[in-house]
Amino acid sequence: MNKTFYLETFGCQMNVVDSERIVALLIGIGYGQVDDPKSASLILLNTCSIRDKAVRKAYGHLGRFKPLKDKNPDLMIGMGGCIAQQEGGALLDEFPYLDLVFGTHNVHRLPELVQQVEENRVRCEETEFLDMETRLRLFPSRTGGDEVSRFVTVMQGCDNFCSYCVVPYVRGREISRPSREILEEVHALAGQGVKEVTLIGQNVNSYGTRQSGEASFAELLEQVNAVEGIERIRFTTSHPKDISPELISCFGRLEKLCKHLHLPVQSGSSNVLRAMNRGYTREHYLDLVARLRETCPDIRLTSDIIVGFPGETEEDFTATMTLLEQVRYAEIYSFIFSSRKGTAAADLPDETPAAVKQERFERMLQLQTEISRTTWEQDVGQVCSLLVEGESKLGDGQMFGRTTWNRIVNFPGTPDLVGQFVDVRITKSFRNSQLGELQG
Ligand code: 5AD
Numbered sequence: 001m002n003k004t005f006y007l008e009t010f011g012c013q014m015n016v017v018d019s020e021r022i023v024a025l026l027i028g029i030g031y032g033q034v035d036d037p038k039s040a041s042l043i044l045l046n047t048c049s050i051r052d053k054a055v056r057k058a059y060g061h062l063g064r065f066k067p068l069k070d071k072n073p074d075l076m077i078g079m080g081g082c083i084a085q086q087e088g089g090a091l092l093d094e095f096p097y098l099d100l101v102f103g104t105h106n107v108h109r110l111p112e113l114v115q116q117v118e119e120n121r122v123r124c125e126e127t128e129f130l131d132m133e134t135r136l137r138l139f140p141s142r143t144g145g146d147e148v149s150r151f152v153t154v155m156q157g158c159d160n161f162c163s164y165c166v167v168p169y170v171r172g173r174e175i176s177r178p179s180r181e182i183l184e185e186v187h188a189l190a191g192q193g194v195k196e197v198t199l200i201g202q203n204v205n206s207y208g209t210r211q212s213g214e215a216s217f218a219e220l221l222e223q224v225n226a227v228e229g230i231e232r233i234r235f236t237t238s239h240p241k242d243i244s245p246e247l248i249s250c251f252g253r254l255e256k257l258c259k260h261l262h263l264p265v266q267s268g269s270s271n272v273l274r275a276m277n278r279g280y281t282r283e284h285y286l287d288l289v290a291r292l293r294e295t296c297p298d299i300r301l302t303s304d305i306i307v308g309f310p311g312e313t314e315e316d317f318t319a320t321m322t323l324l325e326q327v328r329y330a331e332i333y334s335f336i337f338s339s340r341k342g343t344a345a346a347d348l349p350d351e352t353p354a355a356v357k358q359e360r361f362e363r364m365l366q367l368q369t370e371i372s373r374t375t376w377e378q379d380v381g382q383v384c385s386l387l388v389e390g391e392s393k394l395g396d397g398q399m400f401g402r403t404t405w406n407r408i409v410n411f412p413g414t415p416d417l418v419g420q421f422v423d424v425r426i427t428k429s430f431r432n433s434q435l436g437e438l439q440g
C-alpha cells in the first residue's frame with residue numbers, strides 16, 4: 001500500500017518551519033503528502049499551546065480523526081509541537097487512538113519513530129530537550145521549493161520568562177545559529193530565486209548575545225543586506241528590551257530592510273509590564289517608538305496586546321488604550337489573558353470577571369479598527385512597490401504581492417510577474433488587504 005501522510009500545522013512561524021522539515025523527512029522515507037486525511041496512512045498534528053484556545057482547537061481536530069482510526073486500525077496518528085512537548089506521554093494515556101508523540105526538539109527523529117510504530121506496532125513518545133551542541137547541529141534549514149519569500153531560522157527558544165508565557169517551557173533555552181550558516185542559507189536561497197527573507201526566532205533581538213564572538217543582530221542584518229539577489233529583509237519577533245541603537249539605525253541605512261516592525265508591547269501600563277516581567281516601562285517603549293520614527297519616518301509598527309492580565313485595573317487598561325492612540329499601530333494582535341500551567345502568572349490572583357475582560361477587549365478592538373482603517377486608507381491613490389508572490393487567494397484570477405509594510409495587495413496581473421517587483425497604484429483599502437492597479 002502507498003504510504004501517505006496528512007499534516008496539520010497550528011501556531012507560529014516556528015511550527016511552520018518545523019512542518020516544512022516534517023514534510024521533507026517523511027518524503028525521505030517514502031511517504032507522499034495528501035490533503036485529505038481520509039486518504040492518509042499517517043496523520044500528524046503540529047500543535048501550539050500559547051493559549052487555551054489553541055490547545056482546545058488542536059484537541060478538537062485530533063478528536064475528528066478518531067472515527068478514521070476506528071474504521072482503519074492501521075492508520076497512524078501522531079502529535080508534535082508545543083502541546084506534545086508540554087504533555088508528553090500523558091497524551092498517549094489520554095488518547096488511546098494516538099500512536100506517536102514527538103516534542104519540539106525531536107522533529108529530526110520522526111523517520112525512526114514512524115518506522116518504529118509501523119514495524120513494531122508500538123506506541124511511542126519522545127519529548128526530551130536536547131543539549132546545545134546537538135541543537136546547533138540540527139538547526140532547521142531548507143533550500144529548494146519555489147517560493148519568492150522565505151523564513152530563515154536564526155535563533156530558537158527563549159530565556160525571558162515573561163510571566164504569562166509558556167514558550168520557554170515548550171521550546172527550551174535560547175540558542176543562536178552561527179551567522180556563517182545563516183548567510184550560507186541566504187546565499188543559497190538567493191541563488192534559487194528567493195527575493196525576500198524573514199529572519200525568525202522567538203526573540204531575534206538577542207541574537208548572538210549568548211555566544212562569544214558571534215555577530216549582533218544588527219550586524220547579521222547588515223550581512224544579509226549585502227547578499228546579492230535578496231531584495232527585501234524582514235524579521236520577527238522582537239522584544240522591546242533588546243532593541244539596540246544599532247538595530248534602530250538599520251531602519252535608516254539598510255535599503256533592503258522593510259519599513260515594518262512587529263514590536264509587541266503587551267500592555268501600556270508599567271505596573272502590568274512589571275508583573276509580566278517584560279523588562280521595560282511604558283516610557284521606555286514610547287521612547288523606542290519615537291527613535292524608530294525619527295530614524296525612519298514612514299515605518300509602520302504592529303504589536304501584540306494581552307487584555308485582562310491578572311490584577312489589570314481599569315486604570316491599567318486605560319493606559320493601554322492611550323498607548324494605542326499615541327503609537328497608532330498599523331495592526332495589533334490582541335488576546336485575552338489565558339492562564340498557562342507552570343507559568344508564574346498562573347499563580348497570581350485574578351479577580352477581574354471574564355465579562356469585564358471581554359468588554360475591555362471589545363473596546364480595544366473598536367479603537368484599533370479605526371486606527372488601522374485610517375492607516376491603510378492613507379495608501380489609497382499612492383503608488384507602492386510590491387513583491388509579487390503568487391495568484392490571489394481570492395481565486396479571481398488576480399495576482400497578489402506585499403508592500404514594504406507587509407500589506408497584501410491584490411491586482412489584475414499575470415502569473416509571469418511572480419518574483420518580480422511591480423509598481424501598483426492602491427485603489428481601495430479593505431480590512432485585511434488592499435486593491436491596486438499596475439502602473440505602466
Ligand atoms: N495569554 C494570552 N496571550 C498570550 N500570549 C502569549 N502568552 C499568552 C497568554 N498566556 C500572546 C502574547 C504574545 C503572542 C504571541 O501571544 O501577546 O506576544
Ligand code: SF4
Binds near residue numbers: 159
Ligand atoms: Fe514568551 Fe516573552 Fe519569550 Fe516572547 S519573549 S516567547 S512572550 S517569554
